[in-house]
Amino acid sequence: MERKEDKPIIKLKEKLDSPWIFYSHENAEEGVKVDKELILDKELDFISIIVDFYTSEALHKNASGYLNESIDNEIIREVSDNYAKLSSLKLFYQNELSDILENREFLYNDVLDFWQFVDLFHFAKEFELEVLFYGYRKLKVREDIYERYLSQNEKLILKLAILNIIFLRILYRNTDRINDIFFEEIINLEDYPWKYLFEISTGILSKLDNDKRRTESGLFCLNTVDLNRIGTVFAKYDMASLYFDEITKLKLEKFEKNKINCYASVRKNNIIYMTLNGVKDDSIKVNGVDRSNLQKVVDILAQLLGGDVEYVSISPDTRYYINPDLYINYSQYKNSNENLNRMFTCCERKLIAKMYTLKFGDDEKIELLVTKYPCKICLRTIDYVNNKEGAKLKIEIIDPLEMEFKLSEQDIIEMDKCAEKIDKNHPREQEE
Incomplete structure (x- = not known):
């Protein structure tokens, strides 16, 4: 009873x-x-x-x-x-x-x-x-x-x-x-x-x-x-x-204040392109067959958004720029067996790589929506895209509400050296 x-x-x-x-x-x-x-x-x-x-x-x-x-x-x-x-x-x-x-x-x-x-x-x-x-x-x-x-x-x-x-x-x-x-x-x-x-x-x-x-x-x-x-x-x-x-x-455990989990999206032709930071998402799609918790999160966000939504995962051509004339892509990085994923995890560059696969009219802009100001390696990419001669794609960052968790100068130096090493030892198969 x-x-x-x-x-x-x-x-x-x-x-x-x-x-x-x-x-x-x-x-x-x-x-x-x-x-x-x-x-x-x-x-x-x-x-x-x-x-x-x-x-x-x-x-x-x-x-x-x-x-x-x-x-x-x-x-x-x-x-x-x-x-x-x-x-x-x-x-x-x-x-x-x-x-x-x-x-x-x-x-x-x-x-x-x-x-x-x-x-x-x-x-x-x-x-x-x-x-x-x-x-x-x-x-x-x-x-x-x-x-x-x-x-x-x-x-x-x-x-x-x-x-x-x-x-x-x-x-x-x-x-x-x-x-x-x-x-x-x-x-x-x-x-x-x-x-x-x-x-x-x-x-x-x-x-x-x-x-x-x-x-x-x-x-x-x-x-x-x-x-x-x-x-x-x-x-x-x-x-x-x-x-x-x-x-x-009161949790009696260390609180990881430096952990970043971010979301970003862009709109084009009535399609919402969204992504989460990280590189372990190549099998993720809206309503995909992946059984991971990440897949569940993507489906939940798509439901909340409604309409036509596409998840943007890490692509082979997601880029890390050292300067406007020198970059490596994620495909090169993967072939190198280096272990600096932070070079490619950012939402901004995953979305930019996706935008390069779409058609744009003259002087068309996309609004990249992020809540934290882009890190230095993302700003390099955005500046290059916006200032490239003859480029049609223009990227506008919509008033971030917070400063991004800053990479140290030492972190950036280490990543640049790694990128230069990859460019030398694993060159791209053809100019892109």
Whole structure:
């Protein structure tokens, strides 16, 4: 027989195991479902990709006259930055709840009465956020933070209470409202008062999902009023911004700030050409047969875009320029067995190589949509394409919102030397 006290846990577990849903203007009702397994793929870093995707597409609509009035890119930046934090907060919260649920058998080892529970709750509620972060970190490494020894049962309840209070303070600035959320409901519970903590967790997840959905639809639809309203709504996430690094530290693992997962796209003849950074994508196509998580991501982005979409993978003629008169292509690089993939991973040069295979009219421009300013080796390529005598293709970078993660001068020198070596030892079969 199902135990009555298990129902809040069952409901929360179902929510934790359910797919994330992402929205665009075209599919604002049903959205696109993304399995939890894909979200948790650390190598892929789906959240980084999806944030870049929404931001790039907002830039496109802003630059291409989607609206009669132009939207200040600072608004797009603000909404995009908060969206990134919101998505990361949701992922952290879900992971912590999943860890707590894995140990929930401790909750039934002994039963706390109502006043014992309230005692633990008050302990968590009365402190400032900095103290709660410290206490939560201590509980994660299984240390005591209370004035007396805590059982496993009490530690688990206190950990969940602190986690919920941290997120309630991020979502609601009104502390009286937080008190109401806790006490108006639990005062009438007959047994296991801690179970209401799981109901609060379900509510927090729903709140995070609702704000995430509004932001995605607003960015994709790019409505000035909506974006301004979302910007105002996100003022309450100032607390999240302020404590984002603290929440990151609670992961108890090194945060790889230098990792880049970027998205870029161009439009030509009503076709959207999109790509992700990296070179291990030669088998990837929209709705392709590849079974990798990368293929799944590409199909998800294509669904969100709608219309005619083509994924641009690394091509043999993707180029690395040393100077306007000297370059090597990816085919030469692969034949050389060198190990400097960073020379060819950038989205910009993959898309430029694709554009060279298409027909262009006189002085035709393409708008290359990226959220980070191109690195030096990409700028070389763009400058060469734009300034080449007799060239029809012109590339315009649409107002990047951030500086790109800079390559060091030493990195560039090393890549240039490698390219010169490849050019000497593995020359192109014919002039291109």
